Amino acid sequence: MLLNRIWIGMFLIAMLMALGKLLFWQDLHIFQTMINSLFDAAKSGFELSLGLTGALCLWMGFMKVGEEAGAIRKMSKIVSPLFSRIFPEIPKDHPAIGSMMMNISANMLGLDNAATPMGLKAMKEMQTLNPEPEVATNAQIMFLVLNASGLTIIPVSILALRATNGSSSPAEVFLPILIATFFATLAGLIYVSIKQKINLFDKVILAYIGSLTAFIVGLMIFLYSNPSWIEPVSAVGSNLILFGIITLFIVLGIRSKVNVYETFIEGAKGGFEVAISIIPYLVGMLAAIAVFRASGALDGLIDLIKMGLVAIGFTTTTFVDALPVAFMKPFSGSGARALMVESWSTYGVDSFVGKLSATFQGSTETTFYVLAVYFGSVKVKNTRYAAMGGIIADIVGALTAIFVAYLFYRHNVELVQK
Helix, strand or coil: CHHHHHHHHHHHHHHHHHHHHHHHCCCCCHHHHHHHHHHHHHHHHHHHHHHHHHHHHHHHHHHHHHHHCCHHHHHHHHHHHHHHHHCCCCCCCCHHHHHHHHHHHHHHCCCHHHHHHHHHHHHHHHHCCCCCCCECCHHHHHHHHHHHHCCCCCCHHHHHHHHHCCCCCHHHHHHHHHHHHHHHHHHHHHHHHHHCCCCCCCHHHHHHHHHHHHHHHHHHHHHHHCHHHHHHHHHHHHHHHHHHHHHHHHHHHHHCCCCHHHHHHHHHHHHHHHHHHCHHHHHHHHHHHHHHHHCCHHHHHHHHHHHHHHHCCCCCCHHHHHHHHHHHCCCCHHHHHHHHHHHHHHHCCCCHHHHHHHHHHHHCCCHHHHHHHHHHHCCCCECCCHHHHHHHHHHHHHHHHHHHHHHHCHHHHHHHHC
16 A cells, blocks of 8 residues: 555656646656656566566576575574574474574575465464464564564575676675675564563574674674775675575585476576566556656655755765665565666666665565565554564664665765765
């Protein structure tokens, strides 16, 4: 419903802006410009979806190999001790534990198609422990906030889209996204743990979360102190990790006696289906965004935000041009994706704004969509503080994305300022 209002609002605001330009500034070409941008957007959305097919087939194929080789099961075993602490109300042998671990492990690997069914199954299994079926339990809230924060190790679709749009280094955003999504998840976890009185100083929780936090903070401090290392760490490190994961999946497949090639082909077919299925959503959102920008409404909104930031003392406002992606992401993944792609058309896929848009897109999940689908599947009406936990994760993820963007993409900012 909310996305429907946003989409309609873009067209109506564009109409009002265009009428204003026609009547008060005598811009006789404004409607022609808007119609041209509308059809150009529809064409771009279709071509982009088709171009995305190859990259998605590639990644979905490798992900299927990892799934069949038991990568998700192995990740589930690794996080099992942590889960028993942050979900204390669920018995250790309850089937919900396995489904939750499989869901979060699949999300971390970017396996959205596998993660959602597992997540819905986990919600139904947790609902069997719910004494008040219409009120969310503590475990369900923790699970939903962890899903909404969207911790992802491999942002498959973003890397594929960057490659399709001609990026010279598609994986350059890999580490910034990982850092942003980690802190978003950490913020959501801390908030819910405080609400549920979970002891975050438990030795096991500290061992997991403390070590990861220390590593990521240490990496950021090192890169900030040694800027010459940023490019090699971002480019070489990201690509090395990604190819290392691909190799690991293949090796696991061999050990598990999986027919690696046939499994890859099966997964690749799924990638084709995903690419085709997003065409209507991408065309629809790109069309709305195109007329919104062509009318001058989007640029006017961004200028107002910049003026406000300057008024309160900000010395740089380059990041503001990417903010529409951050604003849209909690409501619609497809809408945020379309805004990200639109920013690439305007500023360039490898520009500061283009890279920050990709980092915003990967920093969190679509909070309100996740809440609606998961709670709706078990008919929970009172979600308590779940939405607030997701919003906090979204805000922290966006702020972290801005910080790491200025850290990793400093060279691009300098070029913009020059």
